[in-house]
Amino acid sequence: MRFLTSLFFLLSILSAAAQTSPTIVLHDLKEAEALGSDLYANSRATGLVLVVVRGKQMYFHSYGETVPGSHQAPSLDSEVRLCSLTKIFTTDLLAQFVAEGKINLDDPLKKYAPNGAVVPEKDAVITLEELATHTAGLEREIGTAPRRAPHFSYPDYETRWHWLASTELKFTPGTKAFYSNVGFDLLSDALAEALHTPYPQLLETRTLKPLKMWDTTFFPKSRQCERLMTGAHEEGPCTITANTEGSGGLYSTPADMVKFLSYLVGAGAPAQAEYARDVYLLPSSLKGQYGLDHAGRPSGIGLGWMHLGASGDESHVIEKTGAGAGFTTYIAIHPASHTAIFVAMTEGRAGGWEPGFNLFKASNNGLLALAGLPPFPDRPTRRASARRSLQTRVHANKSSRRKRAMHANQRTVGGS
Template identity: 35%
Template sequence: MTFIGKAGAALAALQILTATAGAQTKDLALRDAVSMAATAMFLNSGAPGLIVAVVHGDETEIAGVGETAPGSKVEPDGRSILRLGSISKVLTGDLLADMAAQGGVGLSDPFTRYAPPGSSVKSFGGQPFTLLDLATHSAGLPRELRDPAVTGEGNPFAAYRGDYYWNWMRQNAPAYAPGTTAIYSNVGFGLLGEALAQAGGKSFPDLLRDRITAPLGMADTVARLSDAQKPRLMTGLDVFGNPDPNWEATPIMAASGGLYSTADDMARWMRWHLSGEAQATMALAHALWRPHDGLRRAVGVEVTDSEGMGLGWVVSRARDGVPLLLGKSGGLGGFMTYVVLAPNRKLGIFVAASRVNFAMFEGIRQSVRNLAAELAPAGSQAPAR
């Protein structure tokens, strides 16, 4: 859809958004900015539904437009469940930061320290990669590892198996010395989740719940939906424009892209990041750990529009009126998602569109950056806590 020629739809969408937003905040500028941005993103996305959550200072604005499923006539809201895709990685980064701040693990710990008993891990030239290398996509690991023994129709995620990852690591060394080359790696984050689970003595989903999501009241941010939650799951479109069946992700995918959430939960999470609490954790979570400058190559990590990697985050300096941002995108199971934090400006923006289309994502990304510039223009005073 395009804005031109869709004036009636635009007006209806704006009316929906204004009504929804009015129940959220008294901040007129915030309400209008979110309404206009969400309307434009929705009309240009071709997605059945789109939802935006913004936290700015003490204010929160959540706006949904469209439908929770094609033809449902039910508007998405803060409780509509969606798939985070690779935004799961920055929650994994939070877990790493929290455990490191509490002394449970060290960012510079070699991954081999947390390998299961009896397993072995090859290294590049005798240089073991670390948890930090995994969290910054610089361990020299491939993007994906599909078990070729898993064939046939059905769940396409079934080929991503933890035991296959470990067998592969036993037989294959990373392609590069750790910390020298960045390659976006779902494998790396899957293994990071395994390492944290080993260090914490419980599964990755349980560890994430106990240390991050449950204390924040994020009851809908989970790796597997309950029967009570499933009716609230939105249905998006796959890359061919068909309703996505929402195949269940395998356990090894949880840390890299397997989490579900809601706009309400993401608002709680962003508020935590921006609150000034958990200072030791946030000092680690918000840092630029792996600058692009000095790497031999940097593939798949948005190198042309950022300075480097944090713990799953892409870090972009303030420029062209846009404040310094930590950003992360995702795309899985009928959803495209994007989140940015401007910690210096107490601003967080989360967007989820129920359609997988990587071409339209660039428009969402630019709209979010424009919205960040409108709400917290670089050089202006940050909101008081």
């Protein structure tokens, strides 16, 4: 009897949690067309694609041209560069392998380094979690790419590990956050070493194939390159980008991103586990953070993800920005309404956004508008900031307990 009572109590909690807040009014996804029009006009893009997924619903719209002068609108099959959205594919794999006990977040990078490689330290070692949260003390890049090197083809494996041996960390790992691309390429190297499998193969077998994302790749075929959106300026060839497999090299299509967004909001099979998007670090616990606030000042740092607002707030958004090779890309999730958006645009001839416009922040506000919620305030009040901070701390404590439990389970099942 006690078991049944407990079961009914648990079911009532789960049922209540599954319902959206009574203050959320879900608007028809077709209203996103106005959002896309605004993004396209103010970004001065050559072409722009917008995907919105809410549960089993999907909305797609495109604006402008696939190629300047083509008079052809982008389609669901248009190829795009994901740029730094690649990082959340890397950390999704990381979270999976941690949950399975194959690696630990606090494993040192040195454990998975090539034989004889030197991994710098500064009062502490670099861990996998610090690579995934931009707190490893590494530079953003290892230096300027060689002239005429195709986008996302530099640095290769040997170059970055050679550079790492001679670099000095910017700060003690875990004390500050500094956005690092090379850190995520080192993370993908570590995953490949830990699983004894080339990283592209890991991504293919664990993510792309199960989600049927057939056009998402580091190795574009000629037919895919022919569909690549291009901006107003020559950005070099469409070519293999496996050298930056962890940080920015992925190509994809809006059709494939429908599948990925469905995975993120739990509407597909499989669905991403929530711990892959949790808050793992509070910016307030750091001595500083740099390069993480393009879409708004983060309230929490996840594994590749940034959190805006406290996890308990109905306006809480989880996001990742990307840019490079003439593209700007963005993914944002609104957990309270189970809605996610993907935006990709190519640079226009005007050479920049309208003054005062921010594509990422405008996308966030459009996402909230689809749930009948007001936009994020430009400058939160002191009381609102304090309330969000408190709620974020509470959530972070829960996440910390979950991580400790996960690690304990890994030790139990023989995880490294």
